[in-house]
Amino acid sequence: MKGLLLRLSALDADAESAVRVIAYFDALVAARADAASLVRATAALAECGAGLATPDTGRVRYSEDGMPRSADGSTEPKHVSGWMSLGGGGRVWLERPGPPRPLDELVLERMAIAAQAINTRARPSLHIADPALVELVLSDRESAEDRARALRLLGLLPDVTVRAMAISLPAGMDVGVQAVALMARGRLGRRTVRVAVLGRMAAVLLQDRTAAASPSGDLRVALAERLSGRTSTTADDQPAETSAGGQQVSAGFDWSTGPWDGAAQPRVGIGGPVDGLDARHSWRQACLALRFAAPGSADSLVVDYSELGSVALLADVPVDRLRSNPDVRALDGLAQAPSGAADIAVLEAYCQANSLRQAAAVLHLHHSSVAARVAHLEDVLGWRLDEPEGRFRARLALLARRLATAL
CATH class of the missing domain: 3.30.450 (Beta-Lactamase)
Incomplete structure (x- = not known):
């Protein structure tokens, strides 16, 4: 210059x-x-x-x-x-x-x-993709040649790193529209983004030449803003792109409307970075990570497989065994009470925080209110939550219950 x-x-x-x-x-x-x-x-x-x-x-x-x-x-x-x-x-x-x-x-x-x-x-190159092509890319049965051809038809490169994501919403909500909105607001930089609806989930493929870090942080920020009501979308904020089939679609969905309380929040699982031809491996990781995601805070809504570590081994436990576990059944009983949803939220926040004050900050409650709820939980569950062993037991039970109810 x-x-x-x-x-x-x-x-x-x-x-x-x-x-x-x-x-x-x-x-x-x-x-x-x-x-x-x-x-x-x-x-x-x-x-x-x-x-x-x-x-x-x-x-x-x-x-x-x-x-x-x-x-x-x-x-x-x-x-x-x-x-x-x-x-x-x-x-x-x-x-x-x-x-x-x-x-x-x-x-x-x-x-x-x-x-x-x-x-x-x-801005991300955000396309609504042909579900048949995405299914082919994620298939274990198709040949490498067919997967490579499908990647190219999607505008992706077989020899460049790709990362898969799985997004889920309750039945009756348009997971495709919400996935596009989330990707458009997720500050994904120069990544190429493809979104397709596969059954009740949205599959997302991210690709760039720099093998960028996980998008989990950016997506959590976007969800946190949405949950707190700070996000406003305008036509200037989001691009309108062309799908693989040439159909014009708008990523400018106004996601300030629609139900977003409790179970209506989107859950996101993120797989690890792999070669384009191995996208199916990242997809399996994303689907597994999705089972650990739960309504609540942005941190619990977005789960990155690489952040799970040995916790991912819990997913190998049969669902029937998880559901029949006494600690999981105790949490199920707690959740059925009139204040059950609030009690589970307090238990989640307290197990992840280092103190009552930090849990209170996450929940936007006074720390004395959280302390009273924790004492109530100790009485109901019979667990000493002020001790590391008690919090570990509660955290493990929460994860097991999450896996048991995710399917």
Whole structure:
């Protein structure tokens, strides 16, 4: 980008200078600059600090000498001389210590346009896929040649890492629509995403060339925002894509509507990364992880197979044995009480937290209320929940009950 060397101090506030600024940012977009390159180039042009913040990129800041501002430990700008908002909750800004220069407003405007172009490129390639092709990719019976052909027809590459996900909703809810909405809001960056409805579940295939980390964190954030009512979707937030069959579909589903309490929440299982031709192995892991997912918090709704570790061995226990276990039956009896759902939620939170206060924070209750409920649970179940062994027993029983009721 040697041809982009330009400084505002060398420009006058005239039409010719404005055209040069516009051309500067057009060249950045044409060169497919990423967020960091855009901010660094803007800081060099403006001869002051510059920044960009979006849900996809996070906060990116550079000083005029090309150094990241976060390197000195300062994540928040001390002085913002001008800023401009972006669609989807983002913004760009300049950190000029003195008075603004005549072209600063134009710089911010063109930086915002470039940032929106970058953000559009970074959105996931989200397609509603042909279920028959996805079933073929996930099949144990089909040949490698047939699976490779199906992957290519889906727009995926057989020799690039793929990760499968399984999403479930109660009967009567459109799991396909909800899966598309979740993927669109999940900040999945440049991953290629394919969604297909297989029976009562949605199968999702994720692929990119960098073998990116698990999407579990991003999906939990998206679900946490939805559960707390903070998410708002607009037409600018989500793309409309074309399916494998050429049908236009919208990922801009307004998922602020519809039942989302208790069992109506989507459950997500995530498989591990595998070669494209081995997607069926990741799918099996995703389906197993889905059995461990439970309504409640975003953490319990999204389960990554790689995070289960030895706990995954519980899935090998026959369901009849799980259901007949005395501890599982005790939890079933507890759940039938008028306050059963709340009691199970408190027990889940307390077993996962390190203290009553942490459990109370998760449940949005006063810690004294949680303490009273825990004492009640000890009386009903006969378990000492203030001791590690008692909490382990309760946690194991909760997991066993989850597996017993997931099928």
